[in-house]
Amino acid sequence: MDQATSAALLAAHADTGGSMDAHWMPFTANRQFKKAPRLLAKASGMHYWTPEGRQILDGVAGLWCVNAGHGRPKIVQAIQEQAAEMDYAPPFNMGHPKGFELADAVSKLTPDGLNRVFFTNSGSEAVETALKIALAYHRTRGEASRTRLIGRERGYHGVNFGGISVGGMVANRKMFGTMIAGVDHIRHTHDPAKNAFSRGQPAHGAELADDLERLVALHDASTIAAVIVEPVAGSTGVLVPPQGYLQRLRDICDKHGILLIFDEVITGFGRTGNPFAAHTFGVTPDLMTVAKGITNGCVPMGAVIAKQGIHDAFMNGPEHVIELFHGYTYSAHPLACAAGLGTLATYADEGLLTRASQMEATFADAVHGLRDLPNVIDIRNIGLVGGIELAPIAGEPGKRAFNVFLDCWDKGVLIRTTGDTIALSPPLIIEPQHIEQIVSTVAGAIRRAA
Numbered sequence: 070m071d072q073a074t075s076a077a078l079l080a081a082h083a084d085t086g087g088s089m090d091a092h093w094m095p096f097t098a099n100r101q102f103k104k105a106p107r108l109l110a111k112a113s114g115m116h117y118w119t120p121e122g123r124q125i126l127d128g129v130a131g132l133w134c135v136n137a138g139h140g141r142p143k144i145v146q147a148i149q150e151q152a153a154e155m156d157y158a159p160p161f162n163m164g165h166p167k168g169f170e171l172a173d174a175v176s177k178l179t180p181d182g183l184n185r186v187f188f189t190n191s192g193s194e195a196v197e198t199a200l201k202i203a204l205a206y207h208r209t210r211g212e213a214s215r216t217r218l219i220g221r222e223r224g225y226h227g228v229n230f231g232g233i234s235v236g237g238m239v240a241n242r243k244m245f246g247t248m249i250a251g252v253d254h255i256r257h258t259h260d261p262a263k264n265a266f267s268r269g270q271p272a273h274g275a276e277l278a279d280d281l282e283r284l285v286a287l288h289d290a291s292t293i294a295a296v297i298v299e300p301v302a303g304s305t306g307v308l309v310p311p312q313g314y315l316q317r318l319r320d321i322c323d324k325h326g327i328l329l330i331f332d333e334v335i336t337g338f339g340r341t342g343n344p345f346a347a348h349t350f351g352v353t354p355d356l357m358t359v360a361k362g363i364t365n366g367c368v369p370m371g372a373v374i375a376k377q378g379i380h381d382a383f384m385n386g387p388e389h390v391i392e393l394f395h396g397y398t399y400s401a402h403p404l405a406c407a408a409g410l411g412t413l414a415t416y417a418d419e420g421l422l423t424r425a426s427q428m429e430a431t432f433a434d435a436v437h438g439l440r441d442l443p444n445v446i447d448i449r450n451i452g453l454v455g456g457i458e459l460a461p462i463a464g465e466p467g468k469r470a471f472n473v474f475l476d477c478w479d480k481g482v483l484i485r486t487t488g489d490t491i492a493l494s495p496p497l498i499i500e501p502q503h504i505e506q507i508v509s510t511v512a513g514a515i516r517r518a519a
């Protein structure tokens with residue numbers, strides 16, 4: 070039995086003086102996990118393998134990041150060669166060729182005008198960086214009163230203080246005090262009464278963007294620096310933007326001189342059927358945050374991509390003076406840059422950044438086929454993202470979906486759940502037979518979780 074073998078491996082670790090106690094695991098039910106560990110030891114293509122050799126089909130691209138699938142040769146080789154050639158280069162007042170090469174390659178994929186790339190090590194850091202750039206941009210232009218940041222209810226922007234402040238997921242916020250000052254939120258766009266079981270973009274809700282006008286009326290535009298939203302909210306349970314919503318948000322931001330930030334940490338690099346969700350929805354932000362798919366999840370990396378005008382506003386003052394007092398020891402880390410270049414080459418070789426648009430109909434048919442199963446109350450999809458929302462067990466929110474997750478793991482499919490929503494985001498190399506296996510496994514688990 071799989072879990073028994075994993076437990077045996079951990080017992081062997083214990084025999085040599087080790088234990089599972091020291092590793093305080095992130096976003097994990099630690100006690101539940103350590104009683105029945107789920108371990109991964111190897112990965113290739115669409116699959117993981119457990120230490121005892123059980124094959125697991127990856128329905129979530131690791132954590133929305135392994136877009137080209139696992140163990141891709143160009144990426145592996147690039148990382149190996151870079152590690153041998155130069156392990157580290159300081160990024161402050163120094164550079165290395167691959168940092169410039171990767172920034173250039175990324176800027177060729179982003180929507181027109183977004184062509185200045187600031188590297189970070191994660192999505193959370195990209196968000197902090199984007200918020201700071203927005204504040205500093207207004208100040209540098211002489212509009213220092215624009216200090217307010219606007220997020221959206223149910224938004225997820227990572228776990229650092231700026232990100233949880235503009236974020237809107239209560240469990241990620243309530244334990245951590247008052248967060249940063251001067252933040253407000255527009256309403257989320259989830260409206261199951263009108264939009265349940267929409268395929269692609271829901272028809273109703275463009276007017277929810279007008280909630281930004283309410284905050285402008287309350288605070289005055291002269292105090293607002295930026296609005297940050299995920300084009301498709303992922304971590305809160307796959308909320309696809311209503312038709313016209315993002316354009317309306319763009320128009321209101323333009324009207325009031327507010328910067329629009331798209332957090333494309335999960336939507337970037339092909340997830341919605343185009344390189345970025347900004348392309349899919351035809352709306353260009355002023356700043357964009359990315360991570361995950363930039364290196365196929367192989368080496369930690371994030372980035373903020375800014376419109377050139379935002380970057381250029383900083384390029385004043387004496388030339389020997391640092392223009393933006395911000396950066397990380399590992400910004401543009403050589404291994405991450407090598408992984409990024411290998412990743413972008415793999416995406417280009419295989420047309421992966423638009424492959425989700427070719428697979429979308431097959432994927433949508435399969436996930437919407439779960440509609441009549443017990444306790445399924447909504448299904449949402451875009452590109453290669455699917456959300457299947459289940460009715461909660463009375464008094465135990467999240468448990469029904471978690472049971473489905475455990476059941477799928479037992480049956481050899483890795484899925485992810487948030488609250489009572491199952492979120493699917495498979496590698497973009499997925500083939501129809503994998504879709505069939507993921508969805509039929511989820512179907513069986515939903516039936517058993519009734």
Ligand SMILES: Cc1ncc(COP(=O)(O)O)c(C=O)c1O
Nearest residue numbers: 191192193225226227332334335
């Ligand atoms: C939209 C969004 N922003 C930010 C983050 C945070 O990224 P990281 O976990 O790399 O810090 C995530 C992670 O899932 C995300 O989905």
